[in-house]
Amino acid sequence: MIGRRVTHRMADGIRVPGTWRPVFIRNGDYHLTDLFIYADGLIDCWELVTLEQFEEKLRCGWVATELPDGARASGHELAAWKFSEPHTWLTPELLLAEVRDTVDQLNGRPDSTDRCLDAVDAFLADRTEEKRAVARAAYLAIPETQRHYALGDMDRKDWPLQVLVAGPGGRTESRPYGGDDPVTQEEYDEAVDYFEDRAQWIAERSSRVPADGPVTPFAPAIQLYESYPLKTSDDPDTRALRNNYPAPLDIDGVTYPSVAHAYWALSTDDPEVRAVIAEADTAAAARNMAVGAPRREGWEQARTAVMTRLLRAKFAQHPALARVLLDTDDATIVYDDGDSRFWGDNAGRGRNWTGRLLELVRSELHAERAGIGPTATA
Incomplete structure (x- = not known):
């Protein structure tokens, strides 16, 4: 297994x-x-x-x-x-x-347990001794160490299966409490009922919709590749979701040209450097200015909270960009960042924190639209 x-x-x-x-x-x-x-x-x-x-x-x-x-x-x-x-x-x-x-x-192929259960289904559909013999042979073909797990029932283990393939008067491989008495008609009827109930349960389970919705996204993943230069557009596509997209945002009374500008400015505790970063021509220039500046104490532990705040501000202050994010539905957002494996996915080698936070903010926007956010009233 x-x-x-x-x-x-x-x-x-x-x-x-x-x-x-x-x-x-x-x-x-x-x-x-x-x-x-x-x-x-x-x-x-x-x-x-x-x-x-x-x-x-x-x-x-x-x-x-x-x-x-x-x-x-x-x-x-x-x-x-x-x-x-x-x-x-x-x-x-x-x-x-x-x-x-x-x-x-x-390989996703039927194993010995699957083949046995298929033979059991065939027997239950046409209860001839010939098909019972086929089911019994298929049961015995399951490695003995794995038979207890065949039904996925840790209470009864494989006992109903043994009884069914043995038939009334037949002998099972083992009894739960020892002994080698032949299968009684009552035991056999109980085994048949067990498999009929099991078939109904499996059918219901396969058609059941998870109460909390699908586990995996139904929209195809979106990859936010690095691209330069980024320019403001009246009809922005998903490139507008990148942190270096020109979308001025006000943070604590200071206007920054982009999320990236604000992030790098807030990363340093030097007010003069912070002001220079805020005026940088490009996000790349803002990063280069921040590289040699002293970091705020505890920045590494606080940076995801800061980025979350900046992304919330970006989409709150730019409704057109919020619509772009909402239009991604429930897609996985894969964010590339050549400078950071923390923020970028980078061909599966990074942690993709920017993509994950974009999905979080998107969920908050959906909740706000539906009136079920934390500020919604009952």
């Missing part, structure tokens, strides 16, 4: 997704290490191998599923120990089956 363990490797410039899990490698002693599994079917266990080569390493015990009592082991120079009465759950067959399932999952 992939879970949260997500990684990748690059192959011929292509990003190949992958995941990893712990295993023991026997190379003289036993070594606890990571087994990396990739979507193209290659496995990294101290070297990249194919699934067939990995199977050979399993069969010969180089990738170890049996841990002998008294054998020495180590883990990444963190610790060394000897096994004492070790117990393992995996066999070479089980581990190989789990790895094959993982490759299917990485």
